[in-house]
Amino acid sequence: MGTKTLRIYLITRFLQYVLVIFLGLTLVFFIPRLLPQDPIRAIIGQFQQQGAGLDAKTVETMVATFQELFGLSGSLLTQYVSFWKRVLTLDFGPSFFQFPTPVSQLIRRFLPWTLGLMLSSTIAAWLLGNVVGGIAGYFSQKRWAKFLDTLATVIRPMPHYVFGLVLLILFAYLWKIFPLGGGTSIGKTPSFTIASFLDILRHSFLPALTMVTLNGTAWYHQMRLLVQNVKNEDFVRHAKFGGVHTWRLVSQYVIRNAMLPQVTGLALSIGQIYSAAIIVEIVFSYPGLGTLLFEAISRADYNLIMGIAAISIFMVSTLVLIVDLCYPLLDPRIRYK
Amino acid sequence: MGTLRELFQDYRFTLGFTFLSALVILAFLSFFSPYDPVKWLQVPRDMPPSWPHILGTNSKGQDVFWEATFAIRNSLIIAFIAALLSRIIATVVGLLAGYKGGIADQILMFLTDGILILPLIMMLVLVASVMKGQLSLVGLGILLAFFGWPWDARTIRSQVLSLREQTFTQTAILSGKNVLSLVFGEYMPHITPLLLSTVLSNMTWSISSEITLAILGLSKLETPTLGTMLYWALRRQALLLGYWWWIMTPIILTLVLLVGLYFISVSLCEYMDPRSRLQRATME
Numbered sequence: 262m263g264t265k266t267l268r269i270y271l272i273t274r275f276l277q278y279v280l281v282i283f284l285g286l287t288l289v290f291f292i293p294r295l296l297p298q299d300p301i302r303a304i305i306g307q308f309q310q311q312g313a314g315l316d317a318k319t320v321e322t323m324v325a326t327f328q329e330l331f332g333l334s335g336s337l338l339t340q341y342v343s344f345w346k347r348v349l350t351l352d353f354g355p356s357f358f359q360f361p362t363p364v365s366q367l368i369r370r371f372l373p374w375t376l377g378l379m380l381s382s383t384i385a386a387w388l389l390g391n392v393v394g395g396i397a398g399y400f401s402q403k404r405w406a407k408f409l410d411t412l413a414t415v416i417r418p419m420p421h422y423v424f425g426l427v428l429l430i431l432f433a434y435l436w437k438i439f440p441l442g443g444g445t446s447i448g449k450t451p452s453f454t455i456a457s458f459l460d461i462l463r464h465s466f467l468p469a470l471t472m473v474t475l476n477g478t479a480w481y482h483q484m485r486l487l488v489q490n491v492k493n494e495d496f497v498r499h500a501k502f503g504g505v506h507t508w509r510l511v512s513q514y515v516i517r518n519a520m521l522p523q524v525t526g527l528a529l530s531i532g533q534i535y536s537a538a539i540i541v542e543i544v545f546s547y548p549g550l551g552t553l554l555f556e557a558i559s560r561a562d563y564n565l566i567m568g569i570a571a572i573s574i575f576m577v578s579t580l581v582l583i584v585d586l587c588y589p590l591l592d593p594r595i596r597y598k
Numbered sequence: 599m600g601t602l603r604e605l606f607q608d609y610r611f612t613l614g615f616t617f618l619s620a621l622v623i624l625a626f627l628s629f630f631s632p633y634d635p636v637k638w639l640q641v642p643r644d645m646p647p648s649w650p651h652i653l654g655t656n657s658k659g660q661d662v663f664w665e666a667t668f669a670i671r672n673s674l675i676i677a678f679i680a681a682l683l684s685r686i687i688a689t690v691v692g693l694l695a696g697y698k699g700g701i702a703d704q705i706l707m708f709l710t711d712g713i714l715i716l717p718l719i720m721m722l723v724l725v726a727s728v729m730k731g732q733l734s735l736v737g738l739g740i741l742l743a744f745f746g747w748p749w750d751a752r753t754i755r756s757q758v759l760s761l762r763e764q765t766f767t768q769t770a771i772l773s774g775k776n777v778l779s780l781v782f783g784e785y786m787p788h789i790t791p792l793l794l795s796t797v798l799s800n801m802t803w804s805i806s807s808e809i810t811l812a813i814l815g816l817s818k819l820e821t822p823t824l825g826t827m828l829y830w831a832l833r834r835q836a837l838l839l840g841y842w843w844w845i846m847t848p849i850i851l852t853l854v855l856l857v858g859l860y861f862i863s864v865s866l867c868e869y870m871d872p873r874s875r876l877q878r879a880t881m882e
């Protein structure tokens with residue numbers, strides 16, 4: 262019986278994974294094609310704005326070249342098929358703004374930074390928010406718990422960009438204890454030495470702090486609400502009257518049970534967390550996909566934008582799948598039923 | 599009236615209400631602005647706050663105070679359109695999925711979760727980068743509405759699921775009420791308060807998303823919004839040049855607006871918590 266429930270769970274999750282990627286990439290394919298504006302004309306328009314004098318014939322040749330390059334020639338169906346071919350072979354053609362470097366190579370260089378920032382800050386925010394929120398929810402009548410509540414309520418609605426900018430102004434412009442941006446000091450490349458590690462840590466601190474603070478307060482709030490419901494349930498009351506020690510009660514009985522919805526919540530919010538990471542990177546010109554995307558947009562690098570969009574969908578869906586696969590490890594009902 | 603008095607006892611509601619009213623008044627002041635918000639070089643440039651330019655002037659030769667009144671107005675308009683439209687989608691999807699159940703529910707929830715899981719910023723960027731500079735306030739509102747509904751559709755669905763289990767649903771069905779009048783006549787009153795509080799949280803989300811798109815240079819940059827004001831200040835290096843009045847104005851206004859909206863929505867949410875509502879209803 263047990264393995265059967267588990268198998269059904271795993272199969273549905275995996276199907277969902279494949280379907281979401283399919284849906285997402287199909288959207289990526291169709292959105293630019295459904296819009297009233299032609300991306301190629303937009304790019305050429307931008308060239309002209311920047312002062313390039315182009316005659317009608319040159320424009321025609323450029324349109325043809327771009328159509329070839331972007332996979333925009335032929336019928337919609339052939340375009341769609343060749344789009345999938347490009348995605349599956351991770352070949353998004355050359356980038357414009359660093360011509361002729363392939364898009365996939367650029368992404369490979371910037372991706373680890375985004376992953377590192379996002380994973381470390383997400384795990385820290387989730388754990389911190391849940392533990393503090395759980396304890397504050399259990400002792401919700403205490404004065405410090407109420408203070409934490411007010412603090413979280415003020416911080417939580419701030420947008421990532423603005424909060425990051427405020428930290429940057431405070432701790433890099435006014436009180437110069439952190440660098441203005443970047444991933445390493447100028448002229449240094451990351452290497453496996455302690456000095457290099459500390460340098461990266463110093464550059465990552467403010468972006469990570471932005472992510473941990475804003476996402477952490479969201480987890481804190483949700484956990485607090487969950488715990489306030491769980492702590493009034495019969496089994497908690499029985500355990501309390503049975504003489505279970507308070508800290509054991511809070512950690513093993515209350516927080517443990519309230520944690521499960523938070524795992525589902527984590528899976529559902531990874532897309533939003535990713536979007537936030539992209540924005541935070543731009544504030545601090547952190548050398549990840551966000552900064553790359555910013556460059557791609559400002560230079561109208563269509564191939565690069567498509568490449569980043571496709572990779573983002575792959576990455577986010579895979580992370581969601583991983584979190585979903587961890588769920589049975591935590592929920593005994595799925596494991597043992 | 600009793601409801602309002604009860605709400606004002608919560609300091610968060612009072613504070614949020616005050617913040618929001620002040621900003622709405624500022625937004626209305628834009629109708630009396632002596633300057634055109636789009637034109638450049640109307641006043642001396644880069645002046646620190648002084649009379650008559652109480653918040654100084656920027657490097658584009660605009661009065662920061664009057665520019666800000668337009669920014670708030672436009673940001674509120676975008677947020678309002680986005681919130682309104684996305685509420686309609688969320689309600690339809692949530693009611694349909696929750697009431698119909700079965701295959702319809704599974705398909706709708708797959709779509710909802712799918713959109714929720716996708717990195718929305720990429721979708722917004724894709725649309726906006728093709729529409730570069732063409733998106734009007736309404737266009738931007740519609741774009742944000744298109745991606746802003748999934749979370750609340752889920753909330754409404756779970757609310758409907760619990761309503762469906764209650765006896766009044768059985769009574770209504772057995773007494774021959776049709777589905778439409780059951781869903782709209784009986785369920786809507788339960789869902790409306792929930793919808794109202796999600797309007798505010800969705801506006802918060804829309805305002806943040808607008809800022810993101812503006813920072814990326816993807817919205818119509820001539821139109822003053824909180825996002826584009828910030829964009830120009832950063833683009834013209836207000837930070838390095840020390841024009842604090844220019845960059846701090848959109849930052850502080852955004853924070854006041856979002857904190858105000860959030861305070862009201864949290865306070866409303868607590869007030870309308872389904873459990874306490876049901877308790878109150880059964881006691882009556």
